[in-house]
Amino acid sequence: MASSSGNWQRIVIKVGTSSLTDESGRIFPPKMWAIARGAQVLGQRKKAKVVLVSSGAGAAGRERLGLKLPLTLPDKQAAAAVGQTLLMLDWSRALAPLPIAQILLSASDIQDRERYVNAKNALEASLQLGAIPIINENDSVATAEIKVGDNDTLSAWTAYLIGADALIILTDVDGLYDSDPRSNPGAKRIDTVSDITEIEAVAGSAGSSRGTGGMVTKLRAARIATEAGIETLVIGGGGAGLEALAEGDLWGTRFLAKAHTPARKAWLTQQASKGSIAIDAGAFKALKTGRSLLPKGIVEIEKSFDFGDAIAVTFERRLVAQGLSNYGSESLRRIMGKHTGEISKILGYKDYDEVIHRDNLVVLEGKKSS
Ligand code: GLU
DSSP states (O other), rough: OOOOOOOSSOOOOOOOOOTBBBBTSSSSSSHHHHHHHHHHHHHHHHHEEEEEEEEEEEHHHHHTTTSSOOOOHHHHHHHHHHHHHHHHHHHHHHTTOEEEEEEEEEEHHHHHHHHHHHHHHHHHHHHHOOEEEEEEEOOOTTTTOOOSSHHHHHHHHHHHHTTTTTEEEOOSSEESSSOOOTTTTTOOEOOESHHHHHHTOOOOOOOSSSSSSSHHHHHHHHHHHHTTTOOOEESSSHHHHHHHHTTOOSSSEEESOOOSHHHHHHHHHHOOEEEEEEEOOHHHHHHHOOOOGGGGGGEESSSOOOTOOOOEETTTEEEEEEOOOSSSSHHHHTTTTTTTTGGGHHHHHSSSOSSGGGGEEEEEEEEEEE
């Protein structure tokens, strides 16, 4: 049996429909309780924060409304709306006494910069406050054109969004095999994958009829996550598989991460800056020691930018950092040089103490400012 690795601080666990429901599509609580327990055991053992990506809303809603396949789009949307409440009620019971935070995302929440920062901030705040975020796609208002489409991919995006160290995808089959284990009893499990391209041909597209993903979407998710530096594990056994992982046993396949830059930092360095702010020596020192940027340390603002835009941070005309601004340039011009305590008096509101939160900031030092 392969052993698991990793010093993980943030783990995303993707729970598919078939991991949660019985044959009729109804949520089967004992499966969910086992996963809830496994997730908590793993989080405690790794001293990591856990985020869940849970499917099951569509299936639970269809069952509750007595809908038969095939469904029209509005039927699917209604099923998701009804099923999502059932899903969260059950998760809330399964994870009690911990609070859970329902966050429904759609493709634009990751692709659009402003929405990306909003989604990220909501997730960060939920984690800081001790809640377990549970993500699903916002299926009741999403249509095919604007959908992520499957929760394997959504879980990779979520892992990217919160800068996870590991993505764990729970599945019916305990990992990736060199041929289909359902038809070939001699099929062998692949323990570790370092090059996804080589094994993409091995995976079939078949999954169960209740969820959306087969092995193909799991591989796609593994590709997105590992390229962002996030180790990805596709494991079987539901809650027991998670508990085994906490003990160091891997009931599945591990996809090794490609880059070593944390995902959120990698994403940040790829963003084009809309404007720039110059900071004083005190603020520069604070950034270098991992602190956030506050309005007090800003001495100059260049160009015009909005909330959520990537901006450059300069010190003595050198580019020293890049990050996502919590304030637009107009507001920032009014609060620069001021203490955080004065923000609400000056602007009439205060959404953030920090102009750039340290989680949304990457210190670059040494590069020449253009
Ligand atoms: N978001 C869908 C649901 O909750 C599931 C999508 C998937 O199975 O990948 O029903």
